Amino acid sequence: MKKYTAEFLGTFWLVLGGCGSAVLSAAFPEVGIGLLGVSLAFGLTVLTIAYSLGPISGAHLNPAVSVGLWLGGRFSSKDLVPYIIAQVLGGVVAALLLYTIVTGNGSAIGDFAANGYGEHSPGKYSMTTALVTEFVMTFMFLIIILGATGPKASAGFAGLAIGLALTLIHLISIPVTNTSVNPARSISQAIFVGGWAMEQLWLFIAAPIAGAAVAGIVYKTLLEQD
Secondary structure, three states: OHHHHHHHHHHHHHHHHHHHHHHHHOOOOOOOOHHHHHHHHHHHHHHHHHHHOHHHHOOOOOHHHHHHHHHOOOOOHHHHHHHHHHHHHHHHHHHHHHHHHHHHHOOOOOOOOOOOOHHHOOOOOOHHHHHHHHHHHHHHHHHHHHHHOOOOOOOOOHHHHHHHHHHHHHHHHHHHHOOOOOHHHHHHHHHHHOHHHHHHHHHHHHHHHHHHHHHHHHHHHHHOOO
16 A cells, blocks of 8 residues: 555645646746746656655656556566556546646636647647657656666656656647646646547546557667666
């Protein structure tokens, strides 16, 4: 239960910190943090949890990461489903808290930092573009995670590399999809937006998991450190 609790709390922090910054602070009148600030917020959530709860659970915080590590031979199959359940629940509870905060002054939730394509993409990018972007970004995220946590990687720096990688991913892809690379993050926001967000949710589950799965297999077969 320690591992599952750590995954719950870690994903809770990721959604609250990352999506919270997007919903509450990105365009706050006159002092908004913008896309750079939101990107840093997501990276900082992973960075802080990697060093605080990583020793307990590995700090996956993401069903796609768990799948990629499992296929890469770094994660036990018996923990896969419990990890995913804990991650999704952590994200949903964070979104519930964020919903309570956002509506506390009578404001509507708007798009609530939900992921989307077509007319719901920040840059109006197509479904195909969104699919490719989410696949590639998650693929590279897993390659970085697998490499940074390998036996020959510099000890103590994995959390930094992974957190900065997520920051860079957001800097690239927020205009395309609002950046998912994490089904738990996407599910948690879509539940509260409903409608179009739930209709488009399939892409933000399928593409990150597919990208992570391919990365796990590629790393294990072609890049694994001896």
